[in-house]
Amino acid sequence: MNGTPTLPFIKCPMAPSFNLFLMVLLTCALHTNGCYTSIISFGDSLADTGNAKQLAIFKNVELHSMFFPYGETYFHNPTGRCSNGRLIVDFVAESLGLPFIPPYVGGDGNAIDFGQGLNYAVASATALEASFHEARGYSVPTNASLRVQLEWFKQSLSSMCATLSDCRQLIGSSLILMGEIGGNDYNHALVAGKSIDDIQPYVPLVINTIVTTLNVLIELGAQTVIIPGNLPIGCSAAFLTIYYGSSDEEYDSTTGCLIRLNKFAECHNELLQSELNRIRELHPNVNIIYGDYYNAAMQFYRSPDDFGFSNGALKACCGGKGPYNYNQSTECASQFSTSCAEPNTYANWDGLHLTEAAYRVIYKSLFEGSYTTPQFNSLCTINLGKVDRRDLSKEIPYTTYQY
Numbered sequence: 175m176n177g178t179p180t181l182p183f184i185k186c187p188m189a190p191s192f193n194l195f196l197m198v199l200l201t202c203a204l205h206t207n208g209c210y211t212s213i214i215s216f217g218d219s220l221a222d223t224g225n226a227k228q229l230a231i232f233k234n235v236e237l238h239s240m241f242f243p244y245g246e247t248y249f250h251n252p253t254g255r256c257s258n259g260r261l262i263v264d265f266v267a268e269s270l271g272l273p274f275i276p277p278y279v280g281g282d283g284n285a286i287d288f289g290q291g292l293n294y295a296v297a298s299a300t301a302l303e304a305s306f307h308e309a310r311g312y313s314v315p316t317n318a319s320l321r322v323q324l325e326w327f328k329q330s331l332s333s334m335c336a337t338l339s340d341c342r343q344l345i346g347s348s349l350i351l352m353g354e355i356g357g358n359d360y361n362h363a364l365v366a367g368k369s370i371d372d373i374q375p376y377v378p379l380v381i382n383t384i385v386t387t388l389n390v391l392i393e394l395g396a397q398t399v400i401i402p403g404n405l406p407i408g409c410s411a412a413f414l415t416i417y418y419g420s421s422d423e424e425y426d427s428t429t430g431c432l433i434r435l436n437k438f439a440e441c442h443n444e445l446l447q448s449e450l451n452r453i454r455e456l457h458p459n460v461n462i463i464y465g466d467y468y469n470a471a472m473q474f475y476r477s478p479d480d481f482g483f484s485n486g487a488l489k490a491c492c493g494g495k496g497p498y499n500y501n502q503s504t505e506c507a508s509q510f511s512t513s514c515a516e517p518n519t520y521a522n523w524d525g526l527h528l529t530e531a532a533y534r535v536i537y538k539s540l541f542e543g544s545y546t547t548p549q550f551n552s553l554c555t556i557n558l559g560k561v562d563r564r565d566l567s568k569e570i571p572y573t574t575y576q577y
């Protein structure tokens with residue numbers, strides 16, 4: 175069975191069981207990537223398609239991402255995405271034949287919007303509550319923590335599915351992208367002057383929040399959830415600038431990245447993966463997929479030229495000069511910032527975020543390559559089978575949930 179177009183016209187008799195088997199495979203092949211009817215996304219600026227922008231408009235404040243050159247390469251206007259073009263989640267939507275996922279904030283959250291997905295990710299969002307950070311002496315730019323995003327999700331459910339069973343069906347056939355989230359819990363603290371030792375104790379708390387949210391989604395009927403880990407933050411132009419002039423042994427000689435920050439990100443990722451292994455054992459029928467953003471990105475930090483990043487992977491395309499073209503007081507899109515002519519030759523967009531070209535590499539590595547565990551490609555047929563096997567008898571009454 176190789177899916178050649180002549181297959182449906184074969185007239186020879188087949189055993190019913192084989193026929194059924196073929197039908198399942200064909201259903202999948204015909205919908206190539208069409209097994210998911212929608213995308214639900216939670217997270218931060220790596221996945222925000224416009225929520226932070228909309229929240230800022232409501233509050234009558236301005237964000238850099240509301241101005242050019244944000245969006246210059248693909249959308250040709252600043253959508254609120256923290257890049258020059260599409261994000262990983264946009265490439266996922268394209269590959270599934272779905273429209274770009276609209277932001278939840280500012281939409282009416284109705285069934286038409288939700289039909290093919292909604293995005294709850296907010297730039298700057300943390301996994302932990304804003305109050306957690308405030309209690310440690312610094313504030314965070316948004317209180318749209320992962321818990322708040324989950325609340326929004328539950329609220330939008332009440333307006334779009336009439337019964338719990340309908341909701342389960344919709345959530346079960348959705349591809350849920352939960353994250354990356356948690357990176358900002360560390361970023362905001364580090365930028366506020368905390369040390370790596372100070373934030374080490376955050377890691378189990380952040381992972382616990384992610385796992386708690388995952389469990390709620392599973393309870394609501396989630397069948398496929400992708401949970402990405404943290405990026406190699408020691409390679410970001412922002413941190414390379416903040417820690418500029420560290421001693422030579424602090425830098426990885428093959429990449430120029432900061433070793434301790436990357437090790438810290440790896441530590442988060444390892445704990446996340448071991449927790450995901452635990453959840454997989456408790457829920458063998460749910461596809462819980464780890465997304466290895468870290469190693470997908472390390473490919474271009476190790477050999478930028480192989481990916482067309484002829485200006486290197488460390489220096490920001492858009493920013494305020496300095497060795498990495500990043501300056502906290504002259505951020506991208508502010509008055510004296512400068513922007514490169516060819517963003518595709520840079521991996522770093524504005525110091526903290528990546529270019530569309532870099533996000534495409536990560537997308538391809540995960541969704542067309544081997545940087546997910548288990549591998550994403552093979553899940554299409556498995557997912558169809560799982561929806562059929564779902565045990566509806568164990569449904570919790572609709573009213574149990576606090577919509």
Ligand SMILES: *[C@@H]1O[C@H](CO)[C@@H](O)[C@H](O)[C@H]1NC(C)=O
Nearest residue numbers: 233304316317318319322325
């Ligand atoms: C978040 O903060 C805003 C004010 O900036 C407030 O109006 C809102 O109620 C807060 N939301 C939550 C969930 O705490």
Ligand SMILES: *[C@@H]1O[C@H](CO)[C@@H](O)[C@H](O)[C@H]1NC(C)=O
Nearest residue numbers: 415494495496501502503504
């Ligand atoms: C950032 O810009 C300010 C003002 O132009 C300057 O004083 C400062 O030295 C710059 N910092 C870095 C790290 O380049």
